[in-house]
Amino acid sequence: MGAIHLIRHGQASFGSDDYDQLSALGTRQGSWLGLAWEAADFRPHWSVAGSLRRHAQTAVAVLDAVDGDLYDVDAGWDEYDHLALAGEKVTPTTDPREFQAHLDAALGAWVSGAPSPVESFAEFSARVLRALDEAVAQAGSGRRVAVFTSGGPIALVASHLLAGDASLFIPLNRVVVNASVTTLIVGRGGTRLLTYNEHGHVPADQVTFR
Secondary structure, X not given: OEEEEEEEOOOOOOOOOOOOOOOHHHHHHHHHHHHHHHHOOOOOOEEEEOOOHHHHHHHHHHHHHHOOOOOEEOHHHOOOOHHHHHOOOOOOOOOHHHHHHHHXXXXXXXXXXXXXXXXXXXXXXXHHHHHHHHHHHHHOOOOEEEEEEOHHHHHHHHHHHHHOOOOOHHHHHHOOOXXXXXXXXXXXXXXXXXXXXXXXXXXXXXXXXX
16 A cells, blocks of 8 residues: 655745745754654655745755655646735735635635636646646555645645545645645555644644645
8 A cells, every 4th residue: 555645845934025935944844854754764765846946945854854865846736826816915014814814715716716817726626636646656556655745735635535526625725734744545445535734743832834
């Protein structure tokens, strides 16, 4: 039986001029996961990251700890453009809770098929599920796959595995912790969700959601 570990990137730089950059804490969060893998003598057989900088930086922080091989890149694992979707400029003074409420409203309209300035939700879903198919193929029998991605793709995959559709996407997306691990098992019975949003490797006072 194979396994796929979906890793959300570490904390990014919310409110800065460049969100797609790990904060100092985000880098530490990735390192903590790598150290947990090292302690457990865990190493993936194949790793892949989305094409965003925060995906690459998280992959490096984690894999360095376990002397992991280089990772492949698949833009299918990229996050939707949440800043464009929310339709507002984020500044260092933007309140995260206010922004989240605005984003949740925009996500509801996006999922329902309303016109948006970014790719449609159907297009987003199709590319993420194509990327998942490749990861499933790589998992094979008894292989461990690590995927470095974002909260949106993780929530979409989990929703499809739990409900058969995207109906759980928004509530699952809202709670994905930075540097958390969601594990899927791949076997004769198909692909199933084993655990969601594991983050015990992150100290409780260092848990973040953006």
